[in-house]
Amino acid sequence: MSRSIALESVSRLYHQADVLVKAVSDVSLTFEPGEFTTLFGPSGSGKTTLLNLIGGLDVPTSGQVRIGETVMNVLSPSERATFRLNHIGFIFQSYNLIPVLSARENVEFVMQLQGVHSAARRERAMEVLGRVGLAELSDRRPDQMSGGQQQRVAVARAIASEPDIILADEPTANLDSKTAADLLSLMQELNEVRKITFLFSTHDKQVMERARRLVRLRDGKVENDERRS
């Protein structure tokens, strides 16, 4: 069920107007199942790129990304999509809910792609919406909710299908500190109870304080990797 994440000499190069940008440069890292890790570092240090590589939204220029037994970079885009569907939850900085679906439908979306029966799906969606305190707003469309509410729906969506891994790219960047703290507590609890592996990228001190492992990136390289107990 739980899967480790292994990056082996991963590099991702971009050509940007004749300049070669090493967004991620020769990174080797391992994340054990159930770890709660924060990636931080200055803007442009490669945090988003690294998360995208792990989630299979992007493929490394060289090196290997392995999740459990699966080597991500040899899969086809569709196989990667299916792998994400079954094992990885995403939370993005700017909510990214599907505008034409209500809060509940957004949470149900992943389960629907998975083929979860509609009654079970609905029950589960309402349960996680309750967990993020939005049971009453389940019928609202994203444009009828505040930023904080939308991000809570996004968290609910990521956790509803109980993935092995949740990748969150600056999830608290657009939230006030109270909302951010609530969401972090929820994620911490999921991490401890369900043993879901969490991988954050952040500039937020609050997030860093809660993490049990802190990885600092600079210019696409790991500058520091620190575990706390």
Place this chain on the structure above:
Amino acid sequence: MTRLWSTALVTTALASRNILRNPRRTLLTLTAVIVGVASTVALAALARGVAQQLVDDSIYNLTGHLKIQHPDSARDPAVEHTIDAREESVEALQQIPGVHAVLPRIVAPAVIRSERESFPITLFGVDPGLEGRNSVAGKAVSNGENLSDSDDSHLILGSKIVEKLETRIGRRVVVMTQDIENEIADRGFRIEGIFQAEVQSTELLFSFTGLETLRKMLRLKDDQLHEISILVEPEASLPEIQKQVQKLFPKAAVLTWQELQPLVVSMTKIQNGFLIIWFLIVIVSAGFGLVNSLLMSIFERVREIAVMHALGMTRVWIVIETVLQSFLLLVVGGLIGVLGGMAIVRQFSGGIDLSKFARGASIAGIGDRIVPQLIWSDVVLVVGLLIALGTLGSLYPAWLAAQVNPARSLQRL
């Protein structure tokens, strides 16, 4: 519930909601589809009506569905090109299943002369009882009396030629032709009746007298005829009857109306050509509108598509979602368009009177009144093709949607 089924359901929900998301744009595309379908359906019905009118007219104008004649008379309608029509053969014709009417005729190219003018005509010797309602020859005259029987020796003329001859009912005219021995045969006729026809040329060219009167004038034998026109029941198979008729008249030519009236057939074809061109215009314009609005919506939704892909929706389903949008639009637009087309056709179900604004129509051989005919196979073809081609066209925007790069699209903002 299988994964496929529930994915299909959510994809359909997404597609239909994305259509409704921009009502103005959707309405515009929908209008193009509706107008295109409605106009094509109405025009197709009109074209069918015109074609039917042409066929009916030419059959009514003495062609019939089948005609038995001398093999050479199509090339040279000379008096000596007769068919051997013994009474038992003619009677046997009537026994063929599906045959509605058998109309024996003697035909002579002739010149008609009044005190003032002379014109070339075609004089038909007919049996007025048989012609009845089956052809213009049996048509009740609008003025004067009809022929009474085959021995009637009066003349029925079209109103146009009467006008040109500057004569009238009751006056005598001279008809001159050649008999079977190549001698000049002329005879005075009294004009007994005047008929009117859908097409002016019929009124100018066709004149009628009794079958036996003309036989005597041409000195033909009792079993000699120039043609036998046959009308069949609507549901009868023409080629089948043609075969049986040919067996009864092995030496004669048995021709279908298509063979006798190639002009009508080619006019129908030309008309269908125009219809196809119109339909292509409709498909191209509605298709462009559709593809264009899909492209716009995809550019607006790049981020959203990236999110769906990141959450695990495969590219195939992203393609399906996009194609489904245009498919749904086309189905709805197509249905409304068909209803619109039907409404238009219904408006004109009493027939369109062309005589008021199209004098040329009658010269072109089209009657004055066109009744549009809605044929379901036409409608199914129009809508089916539009949906198929429109959906095919939307594969391009759909393919673009599937190319959205999630890493890049989600990078910032």
